[in-house]
Amino acid sequence: MPRDRQEWTTFAMRTAVFAALLFLMDAALGASFERLYFQQRTGAFAECTQILEQVRAPVLILGSSRALHHYVPEILSDSLGIACWNSGRDGQGLLFAEAALELTFARYHPKLVLLDLNPRELEHDNRSYDRLSELLPYVRRHPELRRYADMRGNFERFKLWSRVYPFNSMVLSIIWHIAPGSGQPLDTRGYLPLHGHALAPRLGEREDPTPAGPIDPIKRRALAHIAEMARTNGCRVIAIVSPIAPSDRARASRAKLASLVRETGLPLWDDAEEPTIVGDTRCFYDHAHLNDKGARRFTSLLVARLTRE
DSSP states (O other), X not given: OOHXXXXXXXXXXXXXXXXXXXXHHHHXXXXXXXXXXXXXXXXXXXXXXXXXXXOOOXXXXXXXXXXXXXXXXXXXXXXXXXXXXXXXXXXXXXXXXXXXXXXXXXXXXXXXXXXXXXXXXXXXXXXXXXXXXXXXXXTTTOGGGHHHHHTTOTTHHHXXXXXXXXXXXXXXXXXXXHSTTOOOOOSSTTXXXXXXXXXXXXXXXXXXXXXXXXXXXXXXXXXXXXXXXXXXXXXXXXXXXOOOOGGGOOHHHHHHHHHHHHHHTOOEEEOTTOHHHHTOGGGBSSSSOBOHHHHHHHHHHHHHHXXXX
16 A cells, blocks of 8 residues: 555544544533533523423513513412413523423413513514524424524534533533532522612603614514414413613614514503603612512502403
């Protein structure tokens, strides 16, 4: 065998062995990370698993951090006489809500979903797709989530060939939350109260004059899909814009949002300017979020409307 051919064969064999070792290491580490991930009982990842795989409450709240901090399940449950769970997620929005509902309807049929929408919910924002990384650990268990992973970029399907990739940057947090003494889950039915005032708005603040941005067609289809799933599964879905400070009020965006929500057939309750709340700065934690006092007041107002309608 010529020397150059022999050298090439040796190189190819070594490369194949190295690739096989990488594959085996990735498979072993990925399987270990996956097992540890789903052993968590506290922390943000455990809460995500609860939302996507475990919750079975007849009333669900979905949306971003504003959903997480604005709706008190205890008040809804006590008033409506049925269990309620807050499945809001910090940093998420309509696309995560769509994915969560898809898995929810495959698991059981809730009676009522309160879908909290930000004023600019349907406008394009690349961060909406980056944050779908929270769904990556669930793709192997729920293949229907792959399309949400693919929204993150053209190469996502290839990255997911790696079993380690879905757990990138999570390892330290996973170890912390499975360690002895990591704490017990809070019994708040998903609700995360904010106390006090971090940067509360002032009365008389001027409204943000920023015009409405371009509508994201993927988010528009997500909203239509949520409405379709609700009709198919006999679930009542109410879209809500919860109270927000004047500086973040975005009336132009809310007008466009209202029009697009109506197209889907879903009702929209726009409480962004609810006077009993926006007129009392003590109800706000910051410009975008109510504190616990404001959340309890808003949820009580919501209950009164639900019982009327």
